[in-house]
Amino acid sequence: MKRGVLIVLSGPSGVGKGTVRKALFEETDIDFQYSISMTTRNPREGEMNGEDYFFVTREEFEKNIAEGNMLEYAEYVGNYYGTPKTFIDDTLASGRDVFLEIEVQGALQVKEKMPEGAYIFLTPPDLDALKERLVGRGTEDMDVIDKRVNTAASEIRMMANYDYAVVNDEVENAVQRIKDIVKVERLRVNRVLPEYIAMIEEIDK
Amino acid sequence: MKRGVLIVLSGPSGVGKGTVRKALFEETDIDFQYSISMTTRNPREGEMNGEDYFFVTREEFEKNIAEGNMLEYAEYVGNYYGTPKTFIDDTLASGRDVFLEIEVQGALQVKEKMPEGAYIFLTPPDLDALKERLVGRGTEDMDVIDKRVNTAASEIRMMANYDYAVVNDEVENAVQRIKDIVKVERLRVNRVLPEYIAMIEEIDK
Incomplete structure (x- = not known):
């Protein structure tokens, strides 16, 4: 029996984790068990x-x-x-497959105990657009820029603990990226190898 | 500038690496540089x-x-x-992105020097079908079974050095899986993080 994939969706508060999760569960071609x-x-x-x-x-x-x-x-x-x-x-x-939506602190605790999961960090589109918005013009107030840069820097530090970074620019894009990740996670050797080894051992009996 | 992904396709001889590579390069929505x-x-x-x-x-x-x-x-x-x-x-x-098709020995040498690549092992459909073919019936000659099991076991040992296992059941399926892998590799935190860090550093100047 092939083991399911644990998918953990997290990200900074306000990034839209719940919205993405709801949209994901409306997809007809997935069969995730919600944790x-x-x-x-x-x-x-x-x-x-x-x-x-x-x-x-x-x-x-x-x-x-x-x-x-x-x-x-x-x-x-x-x-x-x-x-x-x-x-x-x-x-x-x-x-x-099991899907868990959780805030950042919880996700890190889960990862310690189940590192084999696919840990997805949902990033605000701001983070992606930040550079263009800020560096490009230079017209904005320095205090505003500093605050945004600090927020972005702290989010990037959080991201470093995850396997994947998914930009939540559009909900349907984020959903598609998560579906792609799960599809590809099933191809990872550390997931399929135990199955192959079990097969050989069974035949060799 | 976002760094490209190094994609290394390998697998046992006779698995169809060249056929898959040719079909992949005929796809219109990719832009890989062949190594x-x-x-x-x-x-x-x-x-x-x-x-x-x-x-x-x-x-x-x-x-x-x-x-x-x-x-x-x-x-x-x-x-x-x-x-x-x-x-x-x-x-x-x-x-x-750079695409390298190479036999198993070469791939392992490349991996030592460029571990950041996406290492894909193309597996024969036989490996997947093996269990059903052999365990299911039990009508075949033991020598034939033993030989197949040994071949499969040695291929599984090779696979352990790779990131992904792609079954070459149909060429178009294998091509699609490789395209999915590359798409998802671009979302991996270890690839996007340097870009984000560089962005913050540039703004912070």
């Missing part, structure tokens, strides 16, 4: 356990932490939120 | 220097070896054949 978070907060009306979240007690969540099952977690307004490893592992083992 | 080899043999009628080969004297070729300019080379029927680094470097620096 379902675990939380101790109460379900809201209409929310389903195992669909919107895994709803658990505080005790259960802390047991998951203690057993090393949380790829990342945080406490927010008195409730835990996190990404359980078992669900992702089982889905990947079944051959299905 | 031109250097040789000491005499030009045949119609062959152009700097187009079919770089035709040089034995002395010049050996000077290139001594200066570390040969990514790989071999002597064959009294003549040198090899891949000069300067031509590839200059082309990549100009922003153009």
